[in-house]
Amino acid sequence: MRCPWCGAAEDRVIDSRSADGGSAIRRRRECLTCERRFTTYERLEQSGLVVVKRDGHKEPFDRAKVVSGVAKAIKNRPVTPEQVDALATKVEEKLRRKGPMITSQEVGLETLGLLRSLDDVAYLRFASVYKDFQEVTDFERELGLLLQKREPERPPSAGRHART
Numbered sequence: 001m002r003c004p005w006c007g008a009a010e011d012r013v014i015d016s017r018s019a020d021g022g023s024a025i026r027r028r029r030e031c032l033t034c035e036r037r038f039t040t041y042e043r044l045e046q047s048g049l050v051v052v053k054r055d056g057h058k059e060p061f062d063r064a065k066v067v068s069g070v071a072k073a074i075k076n077r078p079v080t081p082e083q084v085d086a087l088a089t090k091v092e093e094k095l096r097r098k099g100p101m102i103t104s105q106e107v108g109l110e111t112l113g114l115l116r117s118l119d120d121v122a123y124l125r126f127a128s129v130y131k132d133f134q135e136v137t138d139f140e141r142e143l144g145l146l147l148q149k150r151e152p153e154r155p156p157s158a159g160r161h162a163r164t
């Protein structure tokens with residue numbers, strides 16, 4: 001790797017570690033000529049993950065669309081941009097395991113699934129604007145799962161709180 005400081009071609013790697021949740025390798029390098037340091041990242045080459053829309057139209061997977069969709073859903077919610085970024089990385093990883101061809105519905109469902117564990121309100125917002133459910137029952141099923149999570153069954157012997 002050419003040194004960004006002096007332009008020399010030789011360097012040595014002084015540290016190598018996993019980055020971006022394991023999807024990249026960060027290497028700290030030291031130039032053999034000027035001894036200044038710089039960092040490189042090694043990532044998988046974009047391997048052409050293709051999203052098939054409901055009308056059959058195909059387009060390259062765009063991680064930024066996942067981020068912007070989730071960003072709208074988390075407005076005024078206690079979710080950080082870092083969490084959104086991590087979510088988008090996980091969505092992409094899951095989709096890559098199914099790739100190279102995935103449906104837009106799969107993108108939405110994977111996003112929903114991960115959003116549910118992050119923030120309930122953001123999850124419902126995303127679900128309500130998400131247009132690619134093939135059937136309404138998909139949404140109802142998702143909603144049902146959420147409601148189950150939020151309202152756990154009372155234990156049979158629960159007597160501490162009076163029932164109304």
Ligand SMILES: [Zn+2]
Nearest residue numbers: 003006031034
């Ligand atoms: Zn140098």
